[in-house]
Amino acid sequence: MPGPDLLSSQGLRLDGRRPNELRRIRCKLGVFAQPDGSAYLEQGNTKVLAAVYGPHQASKSKSLQDGVVVNCQYSMATFSTGERKNHPRGDRKSQEMSMHLRQALTAAIKTELYPRSQIDIYVEVLQADGGAYCASVNAATLALIDAGIPLRAYACACSASMAWRNGQPEPLLDVGHVEEAAGGVVLTVASLPSTGSIGLIEMSHRLHMDYFDVVLSRAMQGCKDIEVILDRAVREHLAEGWTKQDVVVI
Amino acid sequence: MWTTKTFLTKTKRGNIIKIVREHYLRDDLLCGSAACNTCPHRDDELVLDSKPESICALFDYPHYLILDTNVVLHQIDVLEEDALQNVIILQTVLEEVKHQNTAIFQRLLEVIGNRKRKFFSFVNEHHKDTYVERNPGEKANDRNDRAIRKASAWYESHLSINGAVGQSPKVVLLTDDENNRKLAQEEGIVCCSVKDYVENVTNFVGLIDKLSKNVIPESVAKDALYPAHLTPAQIHTGVRNGKLHQGTFRASRYNFLEGTASVNGYEKPILLQGHIGINRAVDGDSVAIEIFPEEEWRRPSDIVLEDKADDPGDLLEEEGVLLSTAKPVDKSDDEITPTGKVVGIIRRKWRQYCGILMPSQLPGATRHLFTPAEKCIPRVRIETRQSHVLASQRILVALDSWPRNSRYPLGHFVRALGPIGDKDAENEVILLEHDVPHARFSEAVLSCLPPDDWTIPDEEIKKRVDLRSEIICSVDPPGCTDIDDALHAKTIPGQTADGLDKYEVGVHIADVTYFVRPNTALDKEAASRSTTVYLVDRRIDMVPELLSSNLCSLRGGEERLAFSCVWEIDENANILNTKFHKSVIKSASAMTYEEAQIAIDDKSRKDKIVSSLRILNALAKKLKKKRLDNGALLLASPEIRFQVDSETHDPVEVEAKKIMDTNSMVEEFMLLANTSVAQRLAAEFPQSALLRRHPAPPPANFAAFLKAAKQQGFELDVSTNKSFSASLDKAVIPGRPFFNTLLRIMATRCMQQAQYFSSGTKAFEEYYHYGLACPIYTHFTSPIRRYADVIVHRLLAASIGCDATHAELLDTRAANALCDNLNYRHRQAQYAGRASVALNTHILFNQRVEIDAAVVLSVKRNALQVLIPKYGLEGPLYLPSDKFIYNEEEHTQTCDAVVLKTFDELTVRLSLDSTNLQHRKLLIQLVKPHIPGFSYEEGQEQTDKQTKAQAMEVIEIEDDTPEVKDPKKRKEKPVHKGNKKKSKK
Numbered sequence A: 001m002p003g004p005d006l007l008s009s010q011g012l013r014l015d016g017r018r019p020n021e022l023r024r025i026r027c028k029l030g031v032f033a034q035p036d037g038s039a040y041l042e043q044g045n046t047k048v049l050a051a052v053y054g055p056h057q058a059s060k061s062k063s064l065q066d067g068v069v070v071n072c073q074y075s076m077a078t079f080s081t082g083e084r085k086n087h088p089r090g091d092r093k094s095q096e097m098s099m100h101l102r103q104a105l106t107a108a109i110k111t112e113l114y115p116r117s118q119i120d121i122y123v124e125v126l127q128a129d130g131g132a133y134c135a136s137v138n139a140a141t142l143a144l145i146d147a148g149i150p151l152r153a154y155a156c157a158c159s160a161s162m163a164w165r166n167g168q169p170e171p172l173l174d175v176g177h178v179e180e181a182a183g184g185v186v187l188t189v190a191s192l193p194s195t196g197s198i199g200l201i202e203m204s205h206r207l208h209m210d211y212f213d214v215v216l217s218r219a220m221q222g223c224k225d226i227e228v229i230l231d232r233a234v235r236e237h238l239a240e241g242w243t244k245q246d247v248v249v250i
Numbered sequence B: 001m002w003t004t005k006t007f008l009t010k011t012k013r014g015n016i017i018k019i020v021r022e023h024y025l026r027d028d029l030l031c032g033s034a035a036c037n038t039c040p041h042r043d044d045e046l047v048l049d050s051k052p053e054s055i056c057a058l059f060d061y062p063h064y065l066i067l068d069t070n071v072v073l074h075q076i077d078v079l080e081e082d083a084l085q086n087v088i089i090l091q092t093v094l095e096e097v098k099h100q101n102t103a104i105f106q107r108l109l110e111v112i113g114n115r116k117r118k119f120f121s122f123v124n125e126h127h128k129d130t131y132v133e134r135n136p137g138e139k140a141n142d143r144n145d146r147a148i149r150k151a152s153a154w155y156e157s158h159l160s161i162n163g164a165v166g167q168s169p170k171v172v173l174l175t176d177d178e179n180n181r182k183l184a185q186e187e188g189i190v191c192c193s194v195k196d197y198v199e200n201v202t203n204f205v206g207l208i209d210k211l212s213k214n215v216i217p218e219s220v221a222k223d224a225l226y227p228a229h230l231t232p233a234q235i236h237t238g239v240r241n242g243k244l245h246q247g248t249f250r251a252s253r254y255n256f257l258e259g260t261a262s263v264n265g266y267e268k269p270i271l272l273q274g275h276i277g278i279n280r281a282v283d284g285d286s287v288a289i290e291i292f293p294e295e296e297w298r299r300p301s302d303i304v305l306e307d308k309a310d311d312p313g314d315l316l317e318e319e320g321v322l323l324s325t326a327k328p329v330d331k332s333d334d335e336i337t338p339t340g341k342v343v344g345i346i347r348r349k350w351r352q353y354c355g356i357l358m359p360s361q362l363p364g365a366t367r368h369l370f371t372p373a374e375k376c377i378p379r380v381r382i383e384t385r386q387s388h389v390l391a392s393q394r395i396l397v398a399l400d401s402w403p404r405n406s407r408y409p410l411g412h413f414v415r416a417l418g419p420i421g422d423k424d425a426e427n428e429v430i431l432l433e434h435d436v437p438h439a440r441f442s443e444a445v446l447s448c449l450p451p452d453d454w455t456i457p458d459e460e461i462k463k464r465v466d467l468r469s470e471i472i473c474s475v476d477p478p479g480c481t482d483i484d485d486a487l488h489a490k491t492i493p494g495q496t497a498d499g500l501d502k503y504e505v506g507v508h509i510a511d512v513t514y515f516v517r518p519n520t521a522l523d524k525e526a527a528s529r530s531t532t533v534y535l536v537d538r539r540i541d542m543v544p545e546l547l548s549s550n551l552c553s554l555r556g557g558e559e560r561l562a563f564s565c566v567w568e569i570d571e572n573a574n575i576l577n578t579k580f581h582k583s584v585i586k587s588a589s590a591m592t593y594e595e596a597q598i599a600i601d602d603k604s605r606k607d608k609i610v611s612s613l614r615i616l617n618a619l620a621k622k623l624k625k626k627r628l629d630n631g632a633l634l635l636a637s638p639e640i641r642f643q644v645d646s647e648t649h650d651p652v653e654v655e656a657k658k659i660m661d662t663n664s665m666v667e668e669f670m671l672l673a674n675t676s677v678a679q680r681l682a683a684e685f686p687q688s689a690l691l692r693r694h695p696a697p698p699p700a701n702f703a704a705f706l707k708a709a710k711q712q713g714f715e716l717d718v719s720t721n722k723s724f725s726a727s728l729d730k731a732v733i734p735g736r737p738f739f740n741t742l743l744r745i746m747a748t749r750c751m752q753q754a755q756y757f758s759s760g761t762k763a764f765e766e767y768y769h770y771g772l773a774c775p776i777y778t779h780f781t782s783p784i785r786r787y788a789d790v791i792v793h794r795l796l797a798a799s800i801g802c803d804a805t806h807a808e809l810l811d812t813r814a815a816n817a818l819c820d821n822l823n824y825r826h827r828q829a830q831y832a833g834r835a836s837v838a839l840n841t842h843i844l845f846n847q848r849v850e851i852d853a854a855v856v857l858s859v860k861r862n863a864l865q866v867l868i869p870k871y872g873l874e875g876p877l878y879l880p881s882d883k884f885i886y887n888e889e890e891h892t893q894t895c896d897a898v899v900l901k902t903f904d905e906l907t908v909r910l911s912l913d914s915t916n917l918q919h920r921k922l923l924i925q926l927v928k929p930h931i932p933g934f935s936y937e938e939g940q941e942q943t944d945k946q947t948k949a950q951a952m953e954v955i956e957i958e959d960d961t962p963e964v965k966d967p968k969k970r971k972e973k974p975v976h977k978g979n980k981k982k983s984k985k
Ligand SMILES: [Zn+2]
Pocket: B030, B031, B032, B033, B036, B037, B038, B039, B158
């Protein structure tokens, strides 16, 4: 069989999950007082902070007549990986990630409501253990909700990979770093699960046509599962009542 | 549903970095026991019996067995026996075994996969109640032992929760680790050593023979014969700071107290001598070596030393003989070789060995010696109570350990293969020793086959080009049942721009991939076998017989599926265009080479089949000429055919194969098809096309050959294949027609082995096929008997859009791994074929003695390698050193007035020497030229000298073969097989 053994003969993954299980997701809205919206999200050992400013008036050069400008900045903390990173932001990888983030989030935001305005989204990866992009999208969605920005639907992102069990292809949901490093293909999908539309698809390697559909549908299922978790977190957050920043009156 | 735990691991990758991994603990894992009613089992998940029957007298109550890692690693032969059932394999154990020995891991998976054996693998590492965290400072081994004990205790309590008291099965932990047993007892776990358990098993005779001998730790020095090996950590530091060297140990075939190991940084392999110098290394082991200071370096000894026939017990001796002869005479001696000693074993490469038992002379003894068939392997001490039965059998033995106080390695009996001398047993030995998979096809494989009465479905015919009306025929050796190619040719109207006639020529290959679909059990089995293996009296098929001899075989008069390659060719054999398509054909006739030849020569025959054959024959000659003009080499190898008795399958006669025009006709078109396909694939799949290359031989390979040719007055130019081919053509001695053939036979031996590779792994220049002188080549024409061709068919089908690709097909890495296996299996199949020829030669000469003409192929220090053209046999003719003087410079052997050199023609007497049952060999004795006191004379009894000579083997001369590293490679006479060669019976 091609690729490494990502599934044991009993059908468990290296970390003990079954193929269709997400990593443990923990999240919290409104973790900072300063930005208009913020959220912290853990997906396994991948930990991400997101902060949102706006909408506010866009600078003249950028402003659009028919909608809001979504400005994203993705960065990784120097201590986020095993070996310390020298360029936490502004490198090619971060720029690419920023663009991908903007693509996925723009699809969710009701941009037409705020012409000539701008929304700034900052995402900081505190700890990277695979799937940093997915966690960033999920965290940013929560931060946008926390900021009260109207969304069409939750934007959720999830990855999936391929493994073999008894000679049969079996897609793996929510790929961790160990599985990523093992060299299998990683398909990342950002979507609006409730509408079924896809904001972004990215693949790390070539994947044979035969498997594309199964892997994609597994990743889409993951997005739906994540939506449920995010939705529950939002409801719990609202049930807690007013957050501190709302109480503070200037 | 699940909870998480993270733990810390440290790993080295230049720096030490901290790795945090998630580890999920679950509550939905099953225990697999039918006695449990808490776990939500489905019926097919209940592996373990609710009331397991006890087979061990020590534990007379129902119980399950839990094994520790070392038990699995050492006692896999016991586990493979059908005796132990209801065994729990913990994940901890499974992972450790996987890490330490993949071969045993595969065997264990096989046992677990067999439901009858009732082996259950329990995922204790992810179970919330059985996971244990490593304590600070705790060794990994200790933690694993603790995990095993924890799981054992959990099973015990889990099963007793809902069972009535005393009703539920108990758990018995098998471990040979005394400390672990002590701890287990303290924790209230029932445990036992494997030896105690197996010795008390009732009703399974012979199980105890399979028991691997307990390993005595290196540190025990009592009665030690050998120095202790260094620990892995010591070896690691030693290799890192350059004091030690790592190499693969190769035992000498001639002297059991000598071996070599090639290490980096030394041109010559390091010489290792004596019991202490070799220190229990076995051929193939990866060892750590300490190299002596230069003044202690020695010469390889040139004596032949065999281990004594009788069992000396645990004593070492014979060192003196060896070492005295190996002392360097003077410092400038260029045979002085870096010398060293083995100080540690990095990895054992032990497998199971075929051989015979040498029963102990003591009555009632259970300890016996075993002599492996492979000469590089030392004898093995085994314990068995069945020695009287096994003494006359070929048996299979596994090595277990080699403690310091034992002269021989310890092993255990695995199984008997059959009586010595029995044809089936001897064939089995050949297959096992060459690692040829030859078990019956499994049910899973057979279930992939179409029904026996399968016919081509109509819708399949519609998808294909219908060639049933074409006059297609096949030409093969007599008795061939797996016909994988057929041909047709006809004139087509019109002429080329140059005014030449045009022909349509088609090569039709059995469409095996229609039946062998990717990733099925059938496909995997075929991939693992890689090739059909032809022994003299047996064929080990790559695919089941229904396909190989029936549905895929392009028999005469039957409709078959084919993959066709059709060309338009002008009368000068230039290709105008090439088409590939799947087709349906109906072969008009399946002919032998001889029948086809007779038909072509018969002027009175004018039917369509014959005219098509004549076109093919004429074109083939032109194709061949072109090829040779390009520099393709015409090589020869002495091929023989046995006539086999139809009842006993014993050989009754042997003859050299006849080569006719029609052989070459078929071959040319196969070459053409292979080349055409190769070009297409390389263009379509630059990363993953399966191709075949033949590297040019390094000039050193030719040294001895050129010297010998020069003695005959021929200067051969080997700078390129073209010049080589031309100078071979010119090297003709009028009146000695066989001389040129002989030259070509010897040239063949100078060649490298051709090999499969994936186009993504080599630069385009390296695709070159030296022997065929073509820039690109592959195998397309024999998918029934070669797996390479199956892959090539799939790639070609994908490139013309008539079949879908699948993932592995396009994966360079997977293709590369596949090529490694293909190359390995093909080499082994060749060796197995040769071993089978040798076996049958021996059987043939069992009853006869003959005087025949022979030619000298090469001159060795103590022998002549001679070829008997009548039989295509070759072997050594030993020359005693007190009669003959060997000239190293000129490669001659002189006795008084008689000078023997390469290419000399002799008369020899052939007979079989059966003094050594294990290694019977053909004895060749000189008759002419007559040398008094040496040559064989009618009615003469064997002299002492000759008997002595028989015991010796050919000793290769070092300067001839500077890079001879291991004896196995020496056998590897590269036979050029780029072209189509059918060794069918
Ligand atoms: Zn249970």
